Amino acid sequence: MPWIKSEFPIFETARKEGRPLIFLDNASTTQKPQCVIDAIAGFYAGYYANVGRGLYWPATAASSGYDQAREKVRVFIGASSKKEVIFTSGTTDAVNKVVNSFLLPRLEQGDEVLVSEMEHHSNFVPWQHACQSKGAQLKVIPLDAGLNLDLSKLASMLTDKVKVLAVTAISNTLGVKNDLKKIIKLAHQYNIKVFVDAAQLPLSAKINVQNMGCDFLAFSGHKAFGPTGIGVLYGKQVLLENMSPLAYGGGMVQQVTIDKTIMADLPTKHEAGTPNIAGAIGLAAAIDFINLVGVEEIGKHSAELRKYAVERLSEIEGLTLFAKDAKTTAILSFTIEGIHPHDIAAFLTEKGIAVRAGHHCTHPLTHKLDIGGTVRVSFNIYNSEEEVDFLKNTLDEIKSFFL
Known part of the structure; x- marks a missing residue:
């Protein structure tokens, strides 16, 4: 539904100011439509x-x-x-x-x-x-x-x-x-x-x-x-x-x-x-x-983007996806061997990609996984496959830069 993104003024504001924004931190919070x-x-x-x-x-x-x-x-x-x-x-x-x-x-x-x-x-x-x-x-x-x-x-x-x-x-x-x-x-x-x-x-x-x-x-x-x-x-x-x-x-x-x-x-x-x-x-x-919009439509769109992201990010050597087979949800966490999650998030920020890095307020879980944190991407109705492609290409750049 192409009209959806236009309902969220932050994306138009970002475009006018020349500040790209690919918002992939929807598990933390969501952007607000004009009606709200x-x-x-x-x-x-x-x-x-x-x-x-x-x-x-x-x-x-x-x-x-x-x-x-x-x-x-x-x-x-x-x-x-x-x-x-x-x-x-x-x-x-x-x-x-x-x-x-x-x-x-x-x-x-x-x-x-x-x-x-x-x-x-x-x-x-x-x-x-x-x-x-x-x-x-x-x-x-x-x-x-x-x-x-x-x-x-x-x-x-x-x-x-x-x-x-x-x-x-x-x-x-x-x-x-x-x-x-x-x-x-x-x-x-x-x-x-x-x-x-x-x-x-x-x-x-x-x-x-x-x-x-x-x-x-x-x-x-x-x-x-x-x-x-x-x-x-x-x-x-x-x-x-x-x-x-x-x-x-x-x-x-x-x-x-x-x-x-x-x-x-x-x-x-x-x-x-x-x-x-x-x-x-x-x-x-x-x-x-x-x-x-429809809860089912929102959930389906986000889950399909997660599935597509699993496919694309799996192409990156050294990248580990957690619970990659989880169905019907919008949240996906990963790490890249040899690169700290916060460094990945900082690099993505320079490209206008908003993600979350760290423990995500789940210390017992990350302790169980024996990791210092993950990079988390989370999708919503205003995200697209093109944004996932850009994320994947940027992660390739990050690997080349750090490794």
Whole structure:
């Protein structure tokens, strides 16, 4: 779809300024279409006010826009009620809400929490810290030789001691997509609650939390064409109702007296203070854009580019691709023997190619692989095979320069 790239003004700005930009760092964040930028600017310029408080027209318009954004998220992820959609500042904030408000009050010495070996630090460190504070044990689900989760090992780790299993939908380093339905079904046999880090999922596949069966799920708006500072925590209604708020303040209370406070109903119970109204409105516009293009189309395009990149980069001698057979995802990591990943990234930058180099906030994974880091490329709807060809040719130049 040639028209897609024109929807993202950064590429036109770069062209006019004579600064080439091939953006291949989409696992970190995504560029913003004009409709998202317009929605945010339209709120600030046209009907800015706080939500849920005033009766004057900008306040009612802002409140309506904020509520409509929640409904769009509900439909987007297949939740049964808007009460199950909590706005957060991002995936990291959502993880910490669940750790501190759901897990910690229920965690005792001798209990266990399971995470995988491929988790981002945001879905590893909070669970680890909680276990250490309560004398519980964090257990790590290992990967098999193909760098997929070893589900046979997982099955043997599931016991009545396990309180939560936290797992990523897609590895932000490897691009491996986990079989969430199978994992969740296994865990629920032991009444284990499952938290899904879906940060990399919204542009890869259609999300349906009811079909998936997860207890909690989180993602960040900025990785799905939306603005930074806005994210979503989905939780089953009964679980969110039984959770105490992580933060207290205005907007999340029903009644306050000297003696006691009665909390508001979901979802505002878990949204203390003035929310990120512009972020929610921007996320709603991003969801409209995703629906216009089609999640399946975006995911298919990115996965085909990954497959093409595997073919082209495999031609380079000394280049190692990790989890190269991973299907239907947009993320691909590699190393080149004798060249540091940061040197590769710096050279690519000079050519206008934006990639990520390093551990990608997955130290346990890179330690397992016994590497100091990788170069990661990650694709999106505005990328093309021509850009992959340019990447391959530039990597050939890098080899000639360094070796």
